[in-house]
Amino acid sequence: MSNRINHKNSRVDLNRPLTFTFDGQTYQGFAGDTLASALLANGVKVVARSFKYGRPRGIIGSGAEEPNALVQIDVGARTTPDLKATQVELYDGLVAGRTSGWPSLAFDLKSVGGKFSRFMPAGFYYKTFKWPTKLWPFYEDIIRRAAGYGKSPVEADTETYDHQHHHVDLLVVGGGATGLLAALLAGRSGLKVLLVDDQPELGGYLLSMPNVLIGGVNASTWSANIINELQSLSNVTILSRTTAFALHDMNMIQAVELLQDHLPHAVRKNAQRRERLHRIRASKVVLATGAFERPLVFGNNDLPGIMTASALSTYLNRYGVACGKNAVIMTSNDSAYQGAADLAAAGIVVTIVDTREQINPEWAAKTNQLGIKVYAGYGISEAIGSNAVQGAQLVKLGSLKNVATAKGPYVPCDVLASSGGLSPTVHLFCHDGGRPQWDDARLAFVVSANGRAKDGIFCVGAITGVFALQEGLANTHNTLAELLAGLGKTINSSGLVLETDEISVTPARRIFHVPDGKDGHGAKAFVDFQNDVAATDIHLAVRENYRSIEHIKRYTALGFGTDQGKLSNVNGFAIAAEALGKTIPEVGTTTYRPAYTPVSFGALAGAHVGDTFEPRRYTAMQTTHEQYGAEFEPVGQWMRPWYFPKPGEDIHAAVNRECLATRNSVGMLDASTLGKIDIRGKDVREFLNRIYANAWSQLAVGKCRYGLMLDEAGMVMDDGVTACISDTHFLMTTTSGGAARVMTWLEKWHQTEWPELEVYMTSVTDHWTTAALVGPKSREVLAKLCTDIDLSKDAFKFMDWRDVTVAGVPARVFRISFSGELAYEVNVDASYGDYIWNELMKAGKEFDITPYGTETMHVLRAEKGFIIVGQDTDGSVTPFDLDMAWAVGMKKPYSFLGKRSLARSDTSRTDRKQLVGLLPEDPNVVLKEGAQLINSSDITPPVAMLGHVTSSYHSAFLGRSIAMGFVIDGIKRRDEEGNNIVYAWAEGKAVKVKIVSYVFVDAEGARHNA
């Protein structure tokens, strides 16, 4: 069955047939079709089943407003759920599936339950499924299985997305008649203009009214002329298939452009994106987003074959599809007449049911002439049919009140359309706080042309409630004149004649819900189709005191669907107003929120996926590390070698080997990621005194010192070694993860609190690359490459630094040690990173020099009891808790950051958790990091916890396990024989542990002083 007619102005190309499938059936459509128009052309009526009751549903709208026709497009990795068939462009080979109806569209099991819909009103689930409580999971499972439309893909997306930023003088949203005109007027004035429109073709509703004459030419010629001129202007950019979906503060508009979904697979390009998210920052915005026609609410108004009057005329005029042979159109206003006339002209039998007693005399004449029967003062109380509409039952309406005064005739039909007036598309206007106003004459929530001019937002066309084209074009002209005048520009409308041949409009009837003459107990009359919200549900909500419109929305799910109530909201508000005995403006609207229409997560994410999800920072030695087969560990943004397994080694074997090699001979670590800050100025010592807990006044040139940094609450926030380069020049190091934070911290204190201190700081983290040469043989290795100074024990002491040459490269060497071994940290310009690493490896070859990663570094430092900020601290630890009073200069004159907080009543308690060493009774047991420490192995919750294990390793050097952790009063307990046993609890086991000193290796420091 084909409903396709060769309509003269249709936008489909009947010379380009396309083949597609829907729900397993193969059909034919044409280039220019949407899936919806093609299905209608093929006589497909039922495309979905309703959410709650499983009722058969057809296509109602022709664009973004469609609530029913949600389809699954494509298969495999490209399958996409919940697209609106009215927005899916047809291409050859398109595969579409249903998203509801089980086992089939023709028979939905839910419809059996749907027969009992009277027991399932709004919110019924809150009142039931409660008994017995333990069956709720079972009930819920059934509910969940019944819910949901399309299927999520199960394969990773293979197509790509990105973002593009725009900064324009003017953004025009909507490419209908008024948007095109606005863009042209602005473009002529030289503004940088961006025009976005969500459809594949510009023209908006003009595409549905091709016969109207504007300035004496027909609509398509008129818009073609404007589009041509726009395309010739280099300051104007047009983006079609681009939906502005959100408007944020200060006119930041997000819009998503569909780039490939409309193309047959074969011509889609891998290099091209599927979708692009445009982020548009616009000085001024013109919203020309038009309006949606809202249907009237009546019994069985969800039968397939029932649609909005403008959809009916759009399918006819734009797509050349006659949705039936015998149409009934119910309307409360003039707007449906033109479409009715077009249908009649195309040979379709048309009956108009006008709820008004007085109809527009001009249209009366015209309908008469076209043989259209008009029932004036009637409404449709109920549509009749089972799987598709077969007829309409009319009622006579009261002339003043919306009541049924008598039963009217039955009119058979195969398509039924209704028009309750237009609802302006005010969504974007409201996203960042704008509010629409109820206009009682136009029966619509509208926005005024310059409603938000102070924010730079202007509105033109149907969105302002101006529904006649000529008036809309005039208001566009005037608004643009005002906008341009505000920018000191004059409007140039030469050659534009904005008169049309429209029939002038007469008032509409204020009606939303057609009375059924049965006290509302007749057939279900749907307000929100997608969520099966009937007028009775709104009445029930009000009866139960869900009186705020927001409660009504949430209780009934009105406007909750993927159409966000584009067709239903205003009807819902009006019905609620009636039930509440309030006016519509008193009821108000629900909140408009992005997205205007749904946006893929992929587009939102843009290029921030995969390799570029988050930065990975690498050191200059990365290539070498990869060659050595390192496994990597992310540390902040950095990727650091974790360990260097040899073939066949697991992490334990590798780390044991690395540890022993380092302690017994020499190892090497890439320490480049430590933050490094060069600080200069005459007040640098004072600055450090304030920033650090320790004192810096006495540190001699050529020396280094470990420093602890506290936040103002007295908690340890960072640590590192800082070197005195000269009296006015220090080089600070920070933790790898903390570098940026510390840099900002320093700048903030300097800029805001202590601008009088003469210091400057510059990050040199990236400039220096650092190879830490560690182990008893490190001096010998270094000596082979560094001959310009005396490296002997007394000439280059522990905690000294020197500027030297290593392997021919200028280097700054620090004799510091995070392992407790004799060690040298060799810093060179990062350009030499790879080189220096390899030279040191070569030089160390005879000592079997062993590269090691962060894991070995952790073991070595734990053997020495050195903390790692972030592992052994958690933001609630003071220096005293760490037993590091030696790093706190309590006598410094300036109250250094965090000092006062150390004296608060809680922080100064002596029975806080303190850092101690822990030795498991069984040396082969390595405690779980994160194990909780308790007093006894007897576990009956709740068990008092004393602290936890922060670091725990097998020490190959000691041949046993070691750990560090916090224990309440730990330092005291450590020294009390009999009181120094605790249990570490993890994975359901308690392990006996002895509290000991946290220094496990070389307490005297003989090794690092060697």
Add this chain to the structure above:
Amino acid sequence: MKKDYSIWKLLSQGLKHHEGWTPAWRSPEVKSSYDVVIIGAGGHGLATAYYLAKEHGIKNIAVLEKGYLGGGNTARNTTIVRSNYLWDEAAMLYEHSLKLWEGLTEDINYNVMFSQRGVFNLGHTLQDMRDIERRVNANNLNGIDAMALNAQEVKDRIPMINISKDTRFPIMGASFQPRAGVARHDAVAWGFARAASNYGVDIIENCEVTAMDIVNSQIKGLQTSKGYISTSKVGCVTAGHSSVMAKAAGIRMPLESHPLQAFVSESLKPILDTVVMSNAVHGYVSQSDKGELVIGAGIDHYTSYAQRGSPHVIEHTAAAIIELFPMFSRVRMNRQWGGIVDTTPDACPIISKTKVKGLYFNCGWGTGGFKATPGSGNVFAHTIAHDEPHPLNAAFTLDRFHTGHLIDEHGAAGVAH
């Protein structure tokens, strides 16, 4: 309390066009005086009133709400309920709440759809895994169900998740609390409103508190958009607006109000039957009974009362979800929104007396107070009734910010939940 919501009543009403249902809660005229006034008809405020009436026998109670009841953060949260917090004080409070959740539907005769589908907190770094281990062990010692899982165990339970090692934040494991889950947020507010109203509590909507009448450090009454109300006890439960209320009382709070956003996808067939949270990638997701993916984003760093946030936060969250579930890239966001959350320096709430006698504050729940709704109301009711904290909220005083006794739950609280 009448318990008239049942399948039988529904069936019988079904035969009568549902015309016999009565208001879920009364909307009485406001009286000039109450024994206790609760400011804020969010879940916490309503629960407080309910327990005050039910457990402490106080009957002359009003709950004042500037908008519609349950329209604050209660209406806009991602509904995650769990109790796997690190520190004893917090864990015990949230666990108390979780236990109340388990019986709530029955207690208030309103199906709050509490769904114990389990919550995963993913770990992506070695430090994440240490923290997970630490928290899980603490939970277990506190008698709270929790377990630490490795990546494969996570994958076994959530087949859709990407545990590939090549991602920027490879999943190393997770903590899992089986008893945790989600609930229907609106139902919680409505159910408590109905139950409290049944006990005689007056819920006054569209009634904004604009000033506090405090004489000699004792609360005497409140100035509202519906006139003056005298009372000697006021419980302030205004979430994001707590600083505004504190200002009216002449006190300052350690609070910052930030936008926190969330979004939902279009409705999908069941695909995810649990709750997944990740601090490292900054996103969390569950699927509601209606089929949409409910996704929580992070907070905006600036303060705001505008109930909306910046788009880059949402964009980042979408990217995070794709990082965890690459197949969701083609799923579409249907609606996004924001709430105003009152964050504290230690990510723990304040349930406390103040220096104004008779004025109590319950605030600072920040990004994660929905889960505490019944428990918070329960202990706060106790605090108000006895002018003394319940043992479970004794640690959550305002005073801790002076002594330094913070209960740092940043690790367990994460970005949001």
Add this chain to the structure above:
Amino acid sequence: MFVIKCPHCFEAREEEEFSYGGEAFVARPESPETESEENWGDYLFMKRNPKGWHWEMWGHSTGCRKFFVLKRNTANHTIVGAWTLAEARKIYDAEEAIA
């Protein structure tokens, strides 16, 4: 999504270039050691957090790395202006004097 005019770069830039730095003009007590526990706690943690006009610090993180002061309405995100610390101090003090 704000546009902020950096008072050092003299140019309107996107929010993503900046980071929020909390309430402005929180003065560190001159002599912390003599402050009471209450005052010190107030300095550390208590916030005005107003609904309405807010003087706040921002840092131009990806640009000039300078901190500056912004006056913004937290109820509707309107921004009156951004000033260097020194300029802002003067305006703020004058306004406080009136209030």
Add this chain to the structure above:
Amino acid sequence: MLNSTTNNTSEFKPVMQSPLHPFGLAAKQEKINDSKGAWANEIPLLGYISLRGNSQNAAFVSAVNSALNITLPTQACSMINAAWGSILWLSPDEWLITCKRDQRASFQQSLEAALAGIHSQVVDNSGGYTTVLLKGKNASDVLHHCTVYDLNMLQAGKVVGTTFGKLSLYVHQHENGYSLVFRRSFADYIWRYLERSALPYGFGIAQLNDGQ
């Protein structure tokens, strides 16, 4: 540049690697042509000196001017090109001087000498930065995928610090393209992000006259 006198053995041949070295760009470079919309390559191993001082302090400014024989750009977001390189304004008290790598030491020395006694900071940051040139008819389109900055405002002679994906960099016009200056450790991400962004336009590795 290298103090070779300290090394008596000839086996030391220090090899410098630029941050983008792992991408092997040199081997992939082509002469710029019309087949692709975006062309880029690294200018490896320039000299970078971070300079800090107070632009309100006349002594500081004139000391710098005399040391470099050029006028320090003190206008916000301005830069200056010299035969040997350029000076980028980063903030009212911060500049980045770029030059040929082998001039870096002498610049640093003359700056330090001239600034002796004046509150300032001169730091060699040459290992810490690199520069990528981006050219081609779609260069600005590509950049608009990467940064929130409005490149229409970026006239010649201007430099701005802004975002690039989730990181930051400095950008200014260079010949008929853009110069992107960023930290060494950002290189991997920035290059990948640039490549990804340029893909739809066609992306080539440009043969640059001034690079080696």
